[in-house]
């Protein structure tokens with residue numbers, strides 16, 4: 001079974017994807033990490049994030065095992081990732097890796113921005129996870145604070161709004177809910193309730 005989970009930044013899609021994958025014993029791919037790792041390589045090489053050739057070279061050199069999650073999950077890399085992710089040749093360079101992961105025997109859970117629309121349009125289940133920007137900013141601020149980053153709630157909210165705008169407004173694979181996806185608003189759900197709601201969607205799709 002292929003489960004595609006999309007949604008805006010800090011909506012809780014990664015948390016739901018991880019929980020579903022563990023519950024259903026399926027492999028999970030957080031596709032945001034791929035764009036974050038691409039951006040990290042570009043920055044580490046001293047190149048410009050909006051240079052398509054350098055960003056494509058970084059994307060082509062990625063190995064799924066080289067994710068240093070701690071650094072990649074910081075605020076700086078989220079913003080940088082959304083810049084390289086807007087470049088069509090970068091997205092093109094990363095398609096095969098994601099499709100190959102999704103084609104594993106038994107299926108997989110993938111989360112990102114274009115899983116239900118571009119990477120796995122044939123997915124058995126598509127969930128579009130969202131939450132109000134203020135709630136997402138609150139959660140992200142708490143997370144960043146826990147990671148020891150200096151946090152200003154207003155800055156986090158502004159960053160989230162900016163990233164939503166860039167991800168939804170780009171021409172290549174913009175953030176969109178697939179027509180056959182189920183909307184899951186987690187604004188008023190805690191992690192357990194959000195997971196239960198997602199699992200109910202999966203169970204319904206199995207019938």
Ligand SMILES: Nc1ncnc2c1ncn2[C@@H]1O[C@H](COP(=O)(O)OP(=O)(O)OP(=O)(O)O)[C@@H](O)[C@H]1O
Pocket residue numbers: 007008009010011012013014015016032078139140142143186189190191192194
């Ligand atoms: N329903 C929830 N209630 C409270 N906190 C939550 C909920 N879901 C997720 N969180 C917390 O919110 C933060 C963001 O969640 P998560 O990383 O799952 O979002 P995401 O959509 O995958 O983000 P990104 O796209 O930026 O990777 C995490 O700290 C997570 O623990």
Ligand SMILES: Nc1ccn([C@@H]2O[C@H](COP(=O)(O)O)[C@@H](O)[C@H]2O)c(=O)n1
Pocket residue numbers: 009010031032033035036078081082083085086111112113114115163167
């Ligand atoms: N399928 C995807 C996944 C991610 N992106 C871009 O990467 C940025 C970081 O993603 P996170 O999920 O880790 O926050 C995100 O803002 C997108 O620009 C993407 O384009 N497609």
